Amino acid sequence: MAISRRSFLKLAAGAGLAAGASLAPAPVGARPPVPRLPEAVGILYDATLCIGCKACMSACKEFNGLPPEHTDPRAIWDDPLDLSAKTVNIVKLYTHGSGLAKDREVDGYAYIRRFCMHCVDPACTSACPVGALYKDARTGIVKYNPDVCIGCRYCQIACPYNIPKFQWDSPFPRIVKCQMCDHLQARGSFPACCRFCPTGASLFGEVRELLREARRRLALKEGEPTWFPLRRVDSGSHTYRAAPAYLPYIYGEKDGGGTQVLMLSSVPFAKLGLPALGEDSIASHSETVYHALYKGMLLPYLVLSGLVYLVYRNTTKKDLP
Amino acid sequence: MAEEFVPVQTKVVTKPFLVLAALALTGLGLIAYRYVAGLGAVTNLSDGYPWGIWIAYDVLVGTALGCGGYAMAILVYVFNRWEYHPLVRSAVLTSVLGYTLAAVAIFIDIGRYWNGYKLFLPWQVNLSSVLVEVALCIGAYVVVLWIEFLPTLLEKHREHPKAAVWLRRLNHALPVIAAVGILLPTMHQSSLGTLMVIAGGKLSPLWQTSLLPLFFLLSALAMGFAVTAVESIASSYFFRRPYETPMLANLARVTAGVVAAYLVLRLADLLYRGAPVLSSGWLSAMFFLENLLYMVPLIFLVSPRAARNLRVLFLAGLALLLAGAVYRFNAFLVGFSPGPGWRYFPAMPEIAITLGLVSLELMAYLYFVKRYPVLPAQHG
Numbered sequence A: 001m002a003i004s005r006r007s008f009l010k011l012a013a014g015a016g017l018a019a020g021a022s023l024a025p026a027p028v029g030a031r032p033p034v035p036r037l038p039e040a041v042g043i044l045y046d047a048t049l050c051i052g053c054k055a056c057m058s059a060c061k062e063f064n065g066l067p068p069e070h071t072d073p074r075a076i077w078d079d080p081l082d083l084s085a086k087t088v089n090i091v092k093l094y095t096h097g098s099g100l101a102k103d104r105e106v107d108g109y110a111y112i113r114r115f116c117m118h119c120v121d122p123a124c125t126s127a128c129p130v131g132a133l134y135k136d137a138r139t140g141i142v143k144y145n146p147d148v149c150i151g152c153r154y155c156q157i158a159c160p161y162n163i164p165k166f167q168w169d170s171p172f173p174r175i176v177k178c179q180m181c182d183h184l185q186a187r188g189s190f191p192a193c194c195r196f197c198p199t200g201a202s203l204f205g206e207v208r209e210l211l212r213e214a215r216r217r218l219a220l221k222e223g224e225p226t227w228f229p230l231r232r233v234d235s236g237s238h239t240y241r242a243a244p245a246y247l248p249y250i251y252g253e254k255d256g257g258g259t260q261v262l263m264l265s266s267v268p269f270a271k272l273g274l275p276a277l278g279e280d281s282i283a284s285h286s287e288t289v290y291h292a293l294y295k296g297m298l299l300p301y302l303v304l305s306g307l308v309y310l311v312y313r314n315t316t317k318k319d320l321p
Numbered sequence B: 001m002a003e004e005f006v007p008v009q010t011k012v013v014t015k016p017f018l019v020l021a022a023l024a025l026t027g028l029g030l031i032a033y034r035y036v037a038g039l040g041a042v043t044n045l046s047d048g049y050p051w052g053i054w055i056a057y058d059v060l061v062g063t064a065l066g067c068g069g070y071a072m073a074i075l076v077y078v079f080n081r082w083e084y085h086p087l088v089r090s091a092v093l094t095s096v097l098g099y100t101l102a103a104v105a106i107f108i109d110i111g112r113y114w115n116g117y118k119l120f121l122p123w124q125v126n127l128s129s130v131l132v133e134v135a136l137c138i139g140a141y142v143v144v145l146w147i148e149f150l151p152t153l154l155e156k157h158r159e160h161p162k163a164a165v166w167l168r169r170l171n172h173a174l175p176v177i178a179a180v181g182i183l184l185p186t187m188h189q190s191s192l193g194t195l196m197v198i199a200g201g202k203l204s205p206l207w208q209t210s211l212l213p214l215f216f217l218l219s220a221l222a223m224g225f226a227v228t229a230v231e232s233i234a235s236s237y238f239f240r241r242p243y244e245t246p247m248l249a250n251l252a253r254v255t256a257g258v259v260a261a262y263l264v265l266r267l268a269d270l271l272y273r274g275a276p277v278l279s280s281g282w283l284s285a286m287f288f289l290e291n292l293l294y295m296v297p298l299i300f301l302v303s304p305r306a307a308r309n310l311r312v313l314f315l316a317g318l319a320l321l322l323a324g325a326v327y328r329f330n331a332f333l334v335g336f337s338p339g340p341g342w343r344y345f346p347a348m349p350e351i352a353i354t355l356g357l358v359s360l361e362l363m364a365y366l367y368f369v370k371r372y373p374v375l376p377a378q379h380g
Helices: A002-023 A055-064 A123-127 A154-158 A207-219 A282-316 B015-037 B053-065 B068-078 B082-109 B113-120 B130-156 B161-202 B212-238 B245-273 B282-302 B310-334 B348-371
Strands: A041-046 A090-095 A108-114 A133-135 A142-144 A202-206 A225-229 A238-242 A261-264
Touching: A041 A207, A055 A090, A123 A133, A123 A154, A123 A282, A123 B161, A154 A282, A154 B161, A202 A207, A207 A261, A282 B068, A282 B130, A282 B161, B015 B348, B053 B082, B053 B161, B053 B212, B053 B310, B053 B348, B068 B082, B068 B161, B068 B212, B082 B130, B082 B212, B082 B245, B082 B348, B113 B130, B130 B161, B161 B212, B161 B310, B212 B245, B212 B310, B245 B282, B245 B310, B282 B310
Parallel strands: A041 A261
Antiparallel strands: A041 A202, A090 A108, A133 A142, A225 A238
């Protein structure tokens, strides 16, 4: 009895130390952050240019084969209240007080487009058990492969922006999300939302060029006359107008580990419903905790061999009362 | 040698059994409807709350209630405390039933079940996904539990020559089976907690922590010990058999130790992170309910006199089971908020399906204890 207790305590102490070390909040082997892909493509959304016309919404539905949605049965138009399995892109309205001035936080209003942010280090792809959600190795677009999806909806738990949507009313449901019109990009075209945006509020391009364009805009003085590219950052066609009073912040440059969709606005992003995420991706945090315990299955093997030894010894030397 | 385990000699089909059968049939009918009309037709799940009571109750609470086999195996095989061996079999039975039904519930819950097998293809799984670890581990443990339960089934037919051969073989493999049967729940019960780490800020700081795996593991162990005690007392009462009083009193001390460790670590983590324990409104209330359900029974369990009182033990056990259940509901549903406008309360058919599955589990339990040598033989 004394021997068995002592050796058990030794093992327990060893296992406890190992478990404690690997569970510590600031582990040595933290999963490194994921860098941006060099050829990543994205969308720059400038809320100050958006006029709320919803041309992007109807183009999105047309080119992605999505049906209109009636949330109010009396409505005669497509009237989604939020993103859903039928709506993967939506323009929302922020208002405050009298709501008279555009792009003003107080007594003003602003538009905000919501769709997949195409994270640099997505939570959904880290969570998905079968790789049904995955990041395109070249463009970085977060795509969906229904052929392997098991419909577990862990992606919905994981996504900080609540982007993946599920077909709740179907016996053969799919996950539905913005895939940045990858089917159009495969034909040399670009996302429908940017192609049909009349003001250049949604702009398609390589992320590094979009970042350069966003920084150019933030460097402008309020009221300074300037140009804004239309449809694509490299399209060559522009509109001309005075620079608005931007907040000095590019949402998505670093938020949540960075996103390939970047946003500019005059109204604080929290007011527009975008989450405050910090600079580390939640995927890197989750994988750090998880891999601390399961890296190379080393810890489980160690515990198992200890267990086999103890059980074998204790079944051969039963300590009966 | 006297038999260590014996079947209870009463009828299987009784009035309560028929009530359970009616509930089970209702559940099965609604499950069939779910496969025709989709998940939205029978649940209140939404894009904001994609996981509901089938995950929170059937899987999280169900498998934790199924940790009796795990907790007792640790006591007997690791701590060499063979005096608890008489409780092992019924604990393994509740485990095998709880885990099997959790696996069934997962299959009802996943939307694209025909792709479910892809979880078991090594080239298909995503090794960064915590859900892979949970799914593979639970799957493997269901198989291990049935193997652990096999001797019970074989002993009934011990006159058959094949049965005797297999019993001997199983006995030979016991150390490995028991070791795997201890490792697997250690892995997936902790990983069930890790699942929510990736929910980040959507889970209230009262529950969101890197220590989720540790808390889920300790609370599962506490539930495993509690469920074994509650089940032992209840089956002695209902089947009019002698109570295992001294054994249960010792078990109470072990349980108290696990609960105390859990509470100390939980409190330390909350203080370290500066979690808004008092200022989270309704979530604070749920937090206090959860932890009172741990603290009150703990006070009784550490008192040696109270621990010999079966009524106290039974109620303390129930409170601990409730505490673990509330903790799991809090960490997955109550404390989870995808943003303004989202709400979730289970739909009637959703609850009925869970009730149906629980009824099936109870029916199977009654059948097995009355037909197979599960409960300890009467002694002394």
